[in-house]
Amino acid sequence: MAGDTVTVEGIVTLDARGKTGLGGFYLQSGESGADDDPATSKAVFVYTRDSQSGTGRRARVTGVVKEYEGLTELSPVHDVTDCGPATLPAPESLMTAWPLSGRNAERLEGMRVGSDSPLTVIDTYQLARFGTVTLALAPQYQPTRTRSPGPAALELKTRQSKHRLLLDDARAVQNPVMVHPPEAGLSADRTLRAGMRLGIESAVLDYRYDEWRLQPMQPPRALAGNERPKPPGPTEPGVYRLVSFNLGNLFNGDGQGSGFPTERGADTAREWQRQRAKLVAAIDRLDADLLVLSEVENDGAGRHAALAELVRLLDGDWRWVLPGQGGPGTDAIRVALAYRADRIRTVGEPETVTGGPFDALSRVPLIQRFRPVDGGQLFRVAANHFKSRRCQGATGTNRAAGDGQGCYSAARMASAKQLASALSSSDRAVPTVIGGDLNSYVREDPIRTLQAAGYGVPVNPPPPTYRYRGRAGTLDYLMIDQAGHSRVDDYGVWAINANEPRALDYNLEYHPKGRAERLFEPGPWRSSDHDPVYLDLRLRH
Structure with a gap:
């Protein structure tokens, strides 16, 4: 009937004609006026600013039938007549x-x-x-x-x-x-x-x-459902907590209050202060001994570097590992390792893995050995951030294969193979943890490649750490090899970010006057778009 002029009568169920409304109201037949065809709708949207009638009243409308992007409506409307009060149809x-x-x-x-x-x-x-x-x-x-x-x-x-x-x-x-x-x-x-x-x-x-x-x-x-969780409880003596955390582009301008907007992350000094407060609150409440970090600004090793500033603000005696030969790569962001120097210490020099996919796609991994300060098991950690799933610039085998793994799956699988090979060439007897944002879900090729090399997650499948278009999944990991599997005391995800509305984060875009202040608190909620993962290892008996 599109294009026909009709006169219909029914009950106004929802009036959305206000200044900020949808530009009309919904009109539905009462039980006495409905037809007997269960396959057809008994309602129509009336696109009009005419002020006649309202919710809970009967209206007679004359207008032209139109299909507007799939919605059946009357537009334009020639006449609206109020016919008195009516009982709303049952839902x-x-x-x-x-x-x-x-x-x-x-x-x-x-x-x-x-x-x-x-x-x-x-x-x-x-x-x-x-x-x-x-x-x-x-x-x-x-x-x-x-x-x-x-x-x-x-x-x-x-x-x-x-x-x-x-x-x-x-x-x-x-x-x-x-x-x-x-x-x-x-x-x-x-x-x-x-x-x-x-x-x-x-x-x-x-x-x-x-x-x-x-x-x-x-x-x-x-x-009730999925309320905000408490942070993981404290570890027992002899147990040490590793945390993998994608910081959501930690950029601090020039590190002296200016230099904004940055290439990524905070656009202003005020946004940086808000982001910093949330990340510090999240990390402090995790009570970690070692941090495996990704999306950190690749801005050198000086005191004004983004990571150096963050580490100074954390509770406790925190230090960070300076990249060894090969450096942190040329990407705008890098991976990082930070540790409580009063609880664990570094052993030997850090290592990196370069070449192949780590030259221009995945971030250069950072590998370091650690030991508790008062003695205990030597262990090794490799911080990683594999190439993202975005398709920008993808060519050849890095294009989406249509199997659900997204773009650059080939680069991520090559990264997993090269990383596993580099780790297996030395310190095979030392318990080793692969941590970071691997940009791969549990059943995808890069994770299966690492599993084939002997690395696994204590929980199968591991809890989600990220949410994309309504689907939850795990992108962030702490995978441990067989040499360290028996030392696992606990493993989990503190779900503080992926399930929270993005309006609660540090960004100030799209906020009308006063709203950003009302939605902000310097706590851990929505400190990033990824949830932190924790792995507790028993390193002293």
Whole structure:
């Protein structure tokens, strides 16, 4: 009927005509006016600023039928007449249209719905920017976390995409001063974490910008689920804690309060102060003995270097390992090792691995041996940051193979092979830990290459450390060889970042006046976009 002028009558279920609204209202048949065809929707969106009628009232509308990017609406509207109060139609069960695709969802388009089961928050990336949250029936994980790359992983990804939808905020405004959900508004100490569950009792099923959405008629009800975790407890005497942490581009300008914007990371001195405060809080609460760090500014070894400044701010007597022959590479970022000098000490000179993929793709690894200061087991740590999955500049075998491993999988696998070979050429009897951001999920080729070389994670599969487009997965590792496996006391992830809304981080972009201050606290939450991993090793008996 597109292009036809029609007159319809129904009940206004959700009025979104305000200054920041969607530019119209949803009109749905009452029970007495509905047809008997269960395959067709009983509602339509009316695109108008006409002030007649409102939520809970019957309206008669004359307008032109239009399909606007998949949404059936009346536009332009010639006349709106208020016909008096009416009882809202009861919400239909959203689950009857699940998964939301094709005619299955079309039959409820524009209608009032509710969910029989709580829905799980899987992504909050656009929460503060556009007011949207991605929901699913259950948590979703990167397919190559549990499935080998190839058809099975791709099939799972396709299936996941059909079992999700957006929770919108019935507003057409960017960067709102108040961010919902949660019902009382997002703040530094009132978050909306991925993994939390929401009860959706009353909303309109909408379709905009190529995605099915819920426009809430009443605030979603927050239910228990995935609350902020406490930091790992203290270690016992003789047990030492290693932490792998991607710092989310630690750049400090010139190290003297200016030199901003930087190539990456903080754009201003104020952003740097906010980032620094969060990272210091996170690291201090982990009570680590040794840090395996990635995304650190590659700015030399002077006192004004970003890492030197961070280390000075940490609780305890912290030192950092200066790169040995071969240096930290030429990338804008490098890996680093820092340690509590009152608890452990370095043994011998540091080593690096250069050539091959480490010349221009993966960051140059840094290898150092350590021993507890009062005696104990000698051990070795290799800090790494393999090439990212972004496709910029990818050519030949580094292009995405369509198996779920993303771009530069070949470079990451070559990095794993060369690293394992370098480590096996010396100190074979010394317990060795490979740590850092490997940019590879658990079942992907680079991780399997390291496993074949004798390195493993004590927990299978390891807890997620990163979240991308609603799917959680592990990119950050502390993998230990067979010589050290018996010394593992504990292994885990402190989930302080990947599940938190990005609006809580140090950045000041997109914040309206006053919001950045309300959402910020100098605590560990959203100190980076990766979660830190910890491995406790028993090095003294």
